[in-house]
Amino acid sequence: MPVAAAAAPPSQPVGCIPFGTAQLPPGVPSGGGRIGLTNLPVFTGDNAPASVEVRTPTTQFNRFSDFALVGRDLLTRPRTTGAPTAEPWRYVPMPECLRGRLAGISLDDDELVAVDDNGWIYTMDNASQDPILWNWTSAWGSPLWFSPGQQLPGENGNGWALSVSSPWDNQTYTDIAGRIHYVGLGKMTMIPALTGDGSRITFADPWLPNDDSYEIGGPLGGRFRSISLSAAGSTTFVMNRYGDMYTRSFDFDSSGSDSVFFRYSWESQAGKPTAPGLVAETIDRSTAAIQLPAPDWTHQPKIPGAITSAISVNSTGPGPGQRELRVEGSQGGVAGFWHKDLAAPGWEFTRTDAVRLGTPVDNPAADRSNDTLAPPAPWHLTGSLPARNGAIDGQVLMDIGLPYSVVDPRLLDSAGSHAAPSGYRLSVAHFDPAATSRKATVTAPDGTEIPVVLHTADGLRLFGTRGPGLDAEPRHLVGAIEVPRDAFDSRGDDPALESFVRDWMRGKQIAAITLSATDHDLVVR
Structure with a gap:
């Protein structure tokens, strides 16, 4: 008899999930209450973890609760520090149509996300509150968390995580200059995932289109190949097959892409006071803006011992940099995890005797970060730099809160932004739009080549979809051209550079631009 064709994966999340409140941030301050806990059925199986110390797709924790996915059952219990808790594991309340379907979980701050076998994302809100307040929604994506759902990007089971920064728990973050800025009431929520x-x-962001087009540019110009990823509080943590590790503080909102709700500047904000909150920072132009470009990756020290692919980062308190890194491993044949504060110089080991969650990783003492690099981006682009007489430049658009992606290009045309060319041309090899910074070349009218750095941040797209990377559809970005400091300081020794700085950079080391890129063309405005 003929074999029946396999059923196609469902084109939407399961249908009984209520609208919920996960899309109404920021919620209330974390309290970790237990009202409703004793009403949850006790798990009587014998295969739940004795302790939860590493955050993986089956084990998660925040300050108040442990969560574990045991088979298809989602369990929880209060979290304690020190000795293992005597509290029993209990079943997490959820809509019945979702029970038995979950394939992975991730928790951060007051949100827990779970995915089913087909990658559909479900959010449980109020995870740092009393269990009686826990609730579920399948909503995710533009506009404003009201889209009916999204599937998890990527296919790596250990390569995704939920990241949440809230005004209650994390409170603040720092820009590239180390200046503190405040998380807004809308929080910063995303799910970064390894792909390809x-x-x-x-990364999937609940406020952005569900098109998998937004990326965090990876370490080493986006060429570092990771096998594991963890995230918490806008800190992303990755590791390759040789145990080389990098961390980065990054979110769509803090990286320069959302000038509707945030104020950015490519220029130094030295001498300006820090605003007391996001609203004040947005309104009061005398306070410091978020200085761009976004902070780059930090190369973490190697672990002096055996490790697995299970890596973890968690927030340890309010304020920037309050993160702890954990990597499952062993010392002297004893199972446990290696751990360090984000900026600590070395690792310590804690014994757990827990069942291994990850797979063993080759961890030589030498740095092997460059040994498995992906090929560079295939796009080589060049475009004319426009004359700047009377132009509306990128910094002006940022200052008035208008990202290029919502500005009618005809307005820029009428302002002279790309009328007559300046005689200078900008060229960049292996242009990866996900990268934050890369080397580029400005060619002067006399043919002299001037090395510069081209910074970019993705544009804001609330509606419509596009593919990742570059294609025939223009990708709109904000950016800046920067002359390296040493060259800028000695520009008097280079007539071509001195003329470029004087005539086009207007005497500054960094100049804001907007640009549109396709897989064959670059237009600078």
């Missing part, structure tokens, strides 16, 4: 060969980090 592990060198791409696609």
